[in-house]
Amino acid sequence: MKISFPNMGPNWVAFKSLFTALDPNIEVILPDPTNREAIxxxxxxxxxxxxxxxxxTLGDFVSAIKKGADTLVMAIxxxxxxxxxxxxVQERLLHDMGYKHVRVIPLDQADLLEFHWVKTLYEVSPPKNKLALYSGMVRAVIVFLKKAKLLSDIQTAEGIFRAYERNQGDTTETVKNLLIKLDEANTLKELRNFKKVIKEEFNKIDVDKTRNPLKVAxxxxIHISLETFVNLDIRRKLGELGVEIHQNLCLWDWVAHKFHLNFHRKWLEHLxxxxxxxxxxxxxxxxIGEYIDRARSGFDGxxxxxxxxxMPEVTARTIITNRLKGIYDLPVIFFSFDEHSGMEGFRTRLEAFVDLMTTRRAHLKNKEKEGKESSTPEFDIGNHFYKECVQLINAK
Ligand code: SF4
Structure with a gap:
């Protein structure tokens, strides 16, 4: 069995381990990074x-099939x-395209506590005795969860360090190297120590700690937010314009939510x-919850x-534009992506947004000095790892 799954940013590292830790005989074939041809x-x-x-994702599947994959896993x-x-629908389309030997197996993640996902692991696992099967599953889940958490830490550090780097590209290079190292780390001991590795690698970046970057959420x-090719690498583009990026959404955030353990999401639901x-x-x-939360925390955009x-995201956009923007006055920009998305207009809009936020920040500061407005709220943002990254930068 040659197994594959679609691209979703750096999360291939965790998904690959889910299958290789389940059974070393499972061959994982990664599709090429999403590109124009696949789209x-x-x-x-x-x-x-x-x-x-x-x-x-259909384009990614075709890329994987051409490299030899015969079993494709798609979350549902x-x-x-x-x-x-x-x-x-994708399985039917692939059969119509002539790939009749291919199966698309659903990975049910509607409610992870219902354990329907065990069926998928069972289906892709080579035949073996029950004890070996269940111990493989436990190991696969532990490695997957640990890697998902570490990917979230890398994402957090990337968001802050890029705004402070002196040499453009250092953060991108560091992330690339860390993903390779994380892919190669497969023992529990290596994974336990990996947070230290992340901190050490980011700490090597030459930063200018005097900067006070704009903070943007x-x-x-989920797919658009995490897959860099389809979102035109928006995190990197904004970061290179000197903006500190905060993004809660990641594989770990999603999985914790589906295990009913994501209390931050419950807070957002309340809002x-x-x-x-x-x-x-x-x-x-x-x-919607995040827009309110970020506005209250004093974000710049x-x-x-x-x-x-x-449809769901367009609904969120309408509510933000028609209701929340008037109440919270947090500058917002919307990007809708499809196969026609191009770089030029995108870049110009990002630069204009950064100018707007910079002017707004200066304006708020002036008002504050004149005593017309109460001081802007103190930032208490980010998780524990974000604070550790801030400490690393301040200690330089
Ligand atoms: S409607 Fe939006 S959220 Fe739902 S599947 Fe399509 S893109 Fe994803």
Whole structure:
């Protein structure tokens, strides 16, 4: 069995381990990083009005099949939007395209405490006795969760360090090297020590600690938020404009939520409830909560990214524009991505947004000096690891 799954940013590291730790005989084939060709194929063979992540992941599947994969794993949900149908429709499309030998196996992550995902691990695992099977599953889940958490730490550190780096590109290089190291770390001892490795590697970056970067939150639909090719590498672009990026959404955040252990998300739900009473799919519920939360914490701006035609995210955008913007006055910019997204207009909009936030910050400072406005709230943001990164920068 040659197994594969679609790209979603750096998360291939965790998903690869999920299968290799389950059984060393499972061969994992990674699709090529998402690219124009893959998108072209996905678009050509998908229904015109289906969501953009459907098209991009279909392109990834074709890339993996061409490299020899015969079993493709696609996450599914029971949510109110189209995500729950991806795997079934994609399998039919792949068969119609001539790849009749390929299976698309759903990985049910609607509620991880219902343990439907065990069925997927059972299905892809080579035949063996029950004891070996269950011990393999336990190990696979532990390695997967540890790597997902470490990927979240890398994302946190990347968001802050890029805003302070003196040599543009150092942070990007550090992240690249760390992903390779994390992919190679497969013993529990190595994974336990890996947080230290992350700190050591980031600490090597030459930073200018006198900067006071703008603080911007990014939120939106999960595939677009995490896959750098489809979001035009927005985290990097903003970071290189000197902005500190805060993004809660990552694989770890999502998995903790699906295990009912993500108390931060529960807080966001509480904030969003007056505007959206329930989860309507995508990240709508949490995007709204996050906009309110970030505005209250004194952020300089908010970036909302989503796929063109994504109904839940368009709903979030409408609520932010028509209700929340007037109440909280946190500058916000929206990016809807699809196969036609291009770099030039995108870059110009980002630069204009950074100018706007800079002017607004200066304006607020002046007002504060004149005593017309109470002082801007003290930042108490970010998780424990974010604070450790701030300490590393301040200690330089
Ligand atoms: S969240 Fe949006 S993009 Fe994703 S499946 Fe639902 S409607 Fe489509």
């Amino acid at each position: 072209k194929i996905g678009v050509k063979h998908s229904p015109e009005f289906v969501c953009f992540p459907f098209k991009a 949900d029971c949510g109110p939007c189209r995500f729950g149908f991806y795997h079934a 990014i939120a939106g639909e 969003a409830k007056p505007y959206v009473p329930m989860d309507i799919g995508g990240e709508c519920y949490w995007v 908010f970036v909302h990214v989503y796929p063109f035609t994504c």
